Amino acid sequence: METRTFEDVKKYVEWQSQGKCTVLSAKTEQHFNDLGVDVYVWNVKTDTDGDWWVVEGDNVPMNLYPQSAYYFGADEAYSFHMGLMQRMSRSQEDYNPEDFINGVTLGAEIAPQLFRKLKNIAALIDTAKEIEDFQSIGVQCRETLIELGNHLYNPMMAGNEDQPQASNFKRKCELFIKFYLRGSENSDYRNIIKKLTEATWDYANKITHSRSATYYEVSTCTTLCISLVGVYENILQKVFDPLSQYHCSECQSKKLSISGDDSDEDGIVQKLYLHCEECGATTQIAFEKNDENSPTYITGKVIK
Secondary structure, three states: OOOOOHHHHHHHHHOOOOOOOOEEEEEEEEOOOOOOEEEEEEEEEOOOOOOEEEEEEEOEEEEEOOOOOOOOOOOHHHHHHHHHHHHHHHHHHHHHHHHHHHHOOOOOOOOOOHHHHHHHHHHOOOOOOOHHHHHHHHHHHHHHHHHHHHOOOOOOHHOOOOOOOOOOOOHHHHHHHHHOOOOHHHHHHHHHHHHHHHHHHHHHHHHHHHHOOHHHHHHHHHHHHHHHHHHHHHHHHHHHHOOOOOOOOOOOOEEEEEEEEEEEOOOOOOEEEEEEOOOOOOOEEEEEEOOOOOOOOEEEEOOO
């Protein structure tokens, strides 16, 4: 296979944008050969469509990934691209949509209505061949994201602000993030998830209307959609996991298990006793009641 040139990459990116942007610069950012094939990651800048990673190489189809969303570096873009290509190269008999979803989400517990929709999308991606098939997958990704917003959102999250429209996925997610990921310690977490949310929604809408999308762009859209569902389910599990925020008061290990608790006459936990599996110490957590609009009704404080 001949080495791709600047003109090849420029032509590909501008074609993918349907002529709506101009490539200002494109240079090889990194070269990989750890799987026995030469693969190059290009750093591409455009005038109106942001910055992109373009991955291509020997017997590897060219594809592009937004730098502003999930793919922050050349390494991540390369790893995602090669994993996607390996999945696509497997025989149809070996492909299991449920296994694919569990692999992408790292086995996160997913609400049944969302898991069913994701299975449908993951099954369709292996049989899609025509533009209409690709557009249909874009539509289903978008509908799944709207369902995700409905699953996450509670009207009290808006506080004194206007309630979002029923299909306003991005606004519902924004209010969800503000409600559950408060504080400066969650600043980077909030920013990353916001970027991923907006990019996934925008890309699903782009695939829905695209007349030039290929199997590779639609596979990327599908994987982003599945990943985003897993991310939000992880946030819910983090919020309601009583142990995730604590560590051993002696050795700082997070290998903790609940060994006991003290509750009041109403059954509300006042103290929690955590056993450290690393050093055997016991850490006591005292709980205080917050206002009822707080995302966590009680706040724990290490007292020993």
